[in-house]
Amino acid sequence: MSVTFAKGFRAAGVEAGVSAVAGKKDVALVVNDGPLDAAAGVFTSNRFCAAPVRYSRKAVADGHVKAVILNSGGANACTGQAGYDQSAATAEQVAALVGCAAMDVAVCSTGLIGELLPLDNVLAGARAAHGALAATERAGADASLAIMTTDTRPKTVEIEGAGYRIGGMVKGSGMIAPQLATMLCVITTDAVVSAGQLQAALGAAVDASFNRIDVDGCMSTNDTVLLLASGASGVEPDKDEFNRLVARACADLARQIIGDGEGSSHDVRITVTGATTEDAALACGRAVAASNLLKCAISGNDPNWGRIVSSIGTVPESVAPYDPDQVSVDVNGVRICDGGKPGRDRSEVDMTPREVHIDIDLHAGEAQATVWTDDLTLDYVHINADYES
Amino acid sequence: MSVTFAKGFRAAGVEAGVSAVAGKKDVALVVNDGPLDAAAGVFTSNRFCAAPVRYSRKAVADGHVKAVILNSGGANACTGQAGYDQSAATAEQVAALVGCAAMDVAVCSTGLIGELLPLDNVLAGARAAHGALAATERAGADASLAIMTTDTRPKTVEIEGAGYRIGGMVKGSGMIAPQLATMLCVITTDAVVSAGQLQAALGAAVDASFNRIDVDGCMSTNDTVLLLASGASGVEPDKDEFNRLVARACADLARQIIGDGEGSSHDVRITVTGATTEDAALACGRAVAASNLLKCAISGNDPNWGRIVSSIGTVPESVAPYDPDQVSVDVNGVRICDGGKPGRDRSEVDMTPREVHIDIDLHAGEAQATVWTDDLTLDYVHINADYES
Known part of the structure; x- marks a missing residue:
């Protein structure tokens, strides 16, 4: 219609x-x-x-x-x-x-x-x-x-x-x-x-x-x-x-x-909670969504939380105040990073569904935001190395 | 030694x-x-x-x-x-x-x-x-x-x-x-x-x-x-x-x-000249270096200048004042974008050398800066989808 x-x-x-x-x-x-x-x-x-x-x-x-x-x-x-x-x-x-x-x-x-x-x-x-x-x-x-x-x-x-x-x-x-x-x-x-x-x-x-x-x-x-x-x-x-x-x-x-993201094999929802402001949550979410390394890992079904926290670690404290030692990360419902340290074992995460849910709690406030991204796959590179029209 | x-x-x-x-x-x-x-x-x-x-x-x-x-x-x-x-x-x-x-x-x-x-x-x-x-x-x-x-x-x-x-x-x-x-x-x-x-x-x-x-x-x-x-x-x-x-x-x-960038097949030098300040030149150069689309194109030996200008177009005017209709882009010495429009034909550009030189002239001042990046290849995704140690 x-x-x-x-x-x-x-x-x-x-x-x-x-x-x-x-x-x-x-x-x-x-x-x-x-x-x-x-x-x-x-x-x-x-x-x-x-x-x-x-x-x-x-x-x-x-x-x-x-x-x-x-x-x-x-x-x-x-x-x-x-x-x-x-x-x-x-x-x-x-x-x-x-x-x-x-x-x-x-x-x-x-x-x-x-x-x-x-x-x-x-x-x-x-x-x-x-x-x-x-x-x-x-x-x-x-x-x-x-x-x-x-x-x-x-x-x-x-x-x-x-x-x-x-x-x-x-x-x-x-x-x-x-x-x-x-x-x-x-x-x-x-x-x-x-x-x-x-x-x-x-x-x-x-x-x-x-x-x-x-x-x-x-x-x-x-x-x-x-x-x-x-x-x-x-x-x-x-x-x-x-x-x-x-x-x-x-x-x-x-x-x-x-x-329908180019070449994608996973749709990734990134939700940041516990932020001081919505802008702070959004800045952290956008930083994670922009990480080529994380997006490659997801294409390989690897819930690589180190690439998640290192991404939010690039957001200046003036934009998003939080204590790295308080941050938790859940991937598909499994808390694999807890208090800035390893939590449950990453092998517990089921990465087979097309949709991947990353939930980051900054433990710094009440605001939240969600952004979506795709994984970075061989097909993405194929498509964009050859795109002419 | x-x-x-x-x-x-x-x-x-x-x-x-x-x-x-x-x-x-x-x-x-x-x-x-x-x-x-x-x-x-x-x-x-x-x-x-x-x-x-x-x-x-x-x-x-x-x-x-x-x-x-x-x-x-x-x-x-x-x-x-x-x-x-x-x-x-x-x-x-x-x-x-x-x-x-x-x-x-x-x-x-x-x-x-x-x-x-x-x-x-x-x-x-x-x-x-x-x-x-x-x-x-x-x-x-x-x-x-x-x-x-x-x-x-x-x-x-x-x-x-x-x-x-x-x-x-x-x-x-x-x-x-x-x-x-x-x-x-x-x-x-x-x-x-x-x-x-x-x-x-x-x-x-x-x-x-x-x-x-x-x-x-x-x-x-x-x-x-x-x-x-x-x-x-x-x-x-x-x-x-x-x-x-x-x-x-x-x-x-x-x-x-x-x-030796992961999986890279090209080393890419991006030099921005004609900027009002070195910071302005650097911001434009960094924006180009961060473009996945451009980096994929380069891996396919495509001198896709549209992806170059659309990247510098994301830099706020407050950071890098310039007139888009004045900007020129040379790739490996061929001016394929001139005054914000198509210049010489992209087929004239030899993309076979490992080193690719992108020279952007903003025509707005005297400052300049150079940044380096790699192309984005299938091997990069391979390496980072599987990296575990």
Whole structure:
């Protein structure tokens, strides 16, 4: 269902020859038929942000977006003015088809950095996608397929609220790290909400989801998360419930990204408790999630707690006050580090499940935070030594 | 020659059954016969620092060290009071053999975190090493072999000053990142210098060498760099020359660590020029050195400049002011990114040499810095998925 789960949205995904992979759908279009066209967005903080990010940031700034055009097969990043002109031309093509202003069209691209897009193919893809637009489950699924790159499966979400719906799709598998990731995400709702309310909901949801996953520590130039409201349900949602459901949609999609992390064989949940502040817990969790050594160990089913504590040992005391001699670490429920020293034997830990749970208690306060990462496998290196498109 | 290149030092390396690898030398001893016993040290900033680090930090604090005992096969980190007692007992054994105070003995350990050492073997190793002490080339070589873990070769340095000598050995291959690395390093000199002068020379030298290499972004619990002076040459060196030579010794050893980085197939020099400050250049260089995606690409002989600029794009503007549209990137002398856009074709870059040179010009100022890293290979994952000792 994806983005078409919410009423008032049509979508399509078509093959347009943008991607080098023969037979792959590579252009997606999402159109908001209203009555509202409220929109919010969160974008990469990378200073080398791509042309489509620069364009879409402007398009979303006024809180109105009628359509989103997305392509895989090329990031259109580090392509200068010519790249920006391509994003603008793509938006103009979509605007002419849909009957709106070019500044009401958001543009998203993903793929190799440093090359211009085959613009004719993208524009032809936009026309074909417009001709294929539908509000069906199939159309939503096609769109979620068209934005995939190294993803091995589409990632979508559908949530039912009190009289309204939220749907969404995301792509992302590598170059995934806070803040954001190589990810494009479109979330739709038929609730009646203002652009300001959307932005508040999205900002908080992204902070607690996409900003707490880390596949490989690398920040992308193209990250874009959009939240669009059609108002087609006619229902004004309870604000707290709406925020909760948007947060749930983002968390669900973020979890799917980790589940499909490049080459990964384990999804790793790292929860830090007993911290003085949430920021302190988060800093420790992020340090563990960034450890190549730990991630290699996990790929070898080794619950190497020395690599866990040595990672949190790199977090400055000013950021996360704790006493190393008080720290405990549980892996999959077995306390293998207790008071900074060896606890139960590591052989007691069952590392065969895909999901690995690392629970670190700093014994310094009441705050906590959770981050997710993947293990580092031979396949990750294979994929990224050879990635060209 | 290693540490015995400088007059006034004897060394030994013996097999004592500390390492699980049969036949491997695993205990080294270095003794300073004077007339001076001046010493300086730099240690890991990891908050989970190992027992031998805690012991040696105290031993070096007064500027006097008579002997250094080092073992591979176990890090004695995260082992609590029992681990500290092992380090102290080892120092006491050496002190009794050498005839000095236990607080004039430094202790270094490297290997798996979270397990106590087989203390009887370490103590027997200390006695055997004391019996084997010699000022010969062979004895220095044995010591450099005994401290190896995943290193594939010993790493030593010999530098001739004006009437005095500097020798050294280091081990380190993985868990290598600023600040310092899983590295143990002992540098000796027969120059007549004070402990204060040694500390100043060593601090500056470490900052410009070991703190500018990054194999895998992981900081160790056990890093130790010691600089010992015997004064046996009778020569008081020119201070600037001495500082330069200590810096050269550290740079040489750091370069050898990169050349032997776990599983690496390329040594990568990253030089950032045109920065507003050295710190800005360093922050950009470190960001590039930490990119798993770039390091995978280099292992596949792909000069993927998109992964270079997206890495420096993560450095906040407050740390490194520059205009992304001005940045150029040369790989092995070919300007493949020019003004933030594609330059010459990436196919012009010859990636076959082991050494890869990445030159980034920020076009924002006059400062520069260089860091070194390795590529990320299948073998790195192999080694670290299976590492147990």
